[in-house]
Amino acid sequence: MSKLIKPEGYRALLDKRETEQGIKLIKDFFQQNLATELRLRRVTAPLFVLKGLGINDDLNGVERPVSFPIKDLNDARAEVVHSLAKWKRLTLAEYGIEPGYGIYTDMNAIRADEELDNLHSLYVDQWDWEAVITAQDRTLQFLKDVVERIYSAVLRTEYLACECYPQLKPFLPRTIHFVHSEDLLQMYPNMSAKEREDAICRKYGCVFLIGIGAKLSNGEKHDGRAPDYDDWSTVAENGKQGLNGDILIWYPVLERSFELSSMGIRVDKEALLRQLKIEGEEEREQLYFHRQLLEGKLPLSIGGGIGQSRLCMLMLHKAHIGEIQASIWPAEMREECERSGMPLI
Template structure:
């Protein structure tokens, strides 16, 4: 378990009751702003998918999904989703969405192997979104424009929160600093990736780090990323400076998705070419699925950021180890 940090001077601006009301307010405001900015339609999301369907996301490749058997399906096994990156692209195809339109889902997941700290929980709640794009839109400029639209939606939500709750002082800088993971390594070659993020975001409070997944000049990737949804040359993480914890906070991971060429290349680099046997991967290679851009936006993380909370347990209900409970006792009200 990572160290739990509770600033000595910390005191929540809102009571538990006010916090619960504020969480609902943030979610309503942000969904309205996000759907308007990204042109999205809400759809129902799966909680689980069939095991070995190829639809579940393996994130960094090390996380184990929660698995259970289903007797009614002749004892086939199902997996609780990690995220919906691949499922959404299939859904856009099946629901007959066209270029310029997209979907979003209110996703809940379990990540059993997640380390517990101020920002991480085994329970994940996020807005998972995906939009159909054209071949011409598979560019860095289009990615940046989409990131800016998302940041504007967060800024609009923050303004509404501050109006409703004057005790909240969070400021969202909507001027996004874009930097590649290689440029970040070049700036801070002696720091770890997380230390680089901290150093850069402290000076650039709204940052989008691009091109995550492939190896850098050092021989190591900035962060691990599954090879079969994001195109590693056209993706990134959106981070904000979180003043109460004095750290960089990732709010969203997103990107333009793999086409046939990038999928095969990334599967080969990751030595998982056997995934081409899955229906999803075969459809990408055969150009049967639409080209898309998409990502996930952490609901609890966004609430933490906008409500100036110092522990994710203040805005979601989960399970916590004894050390976390002790660190928060008398200082932080966990839900």
């Protein structure tokens, strides 16, 4: 309960009926805009995958996937996905998607090890997207261009929400600021990673933080990132590592920053081998997904995930993600939220 933020004087600006209507409005509008901006087609995605194929997302490498035996497969185990980062790349190859086009889908996950607070739930819902690129596209500038197109869709969604519900007032900046995690460390050397994110987001309103996963000059990572999807070890044009990053937004309702999207240019063969070696996970080279990539059977790609409940929370000015989605919360958190004007679904 110590992590629960209780904004003083908070009052939901939309009642439950308006909130449910707003959620549908935002989800329908944003996903269509995202698909148009990035030339994506919608596909159907799995809720779970077979264990041992290397397809599930390992996130920071410590989160335990929810798993269960399958009776008709001799009790082979399935895992509820953490995200679809690697599954999407297999799907791009299966569908024969051409460079410049891609796919998006609704991703639903259960993260049993999540520490629950205003932004973190056991239930995760996001738009997972992935697009085919060429070798020439594997640049920091290309990544920035895609980020700006995504942010333009976010801004249009904010405009729509505020038009439909005049009690909501826009707060997002007109442009997104780019900063590398190493530069951020140099700017705020005495702060923790989270404190640095808060400081830069408070200053600019919205930032794309580049280079998540590689060690910085202080010997620490800004944050963990699995070695087999984002390319965080390639040296980009600015001489720093990383072709990936996070979209972070300063949220005035909670007076803190929060991550809306994690994305990046994906590993090619060389980056995969390099990052598996850095992390001491060379044995993963024998897994199905990794063999497909190393044998040249998967296209080069860029992709990421955008939180659905988080986007709705942002657009509808809610103080707790449980005001947007139905999940399980500790009884004491529900009671404290009720007293603080944050009734959870």
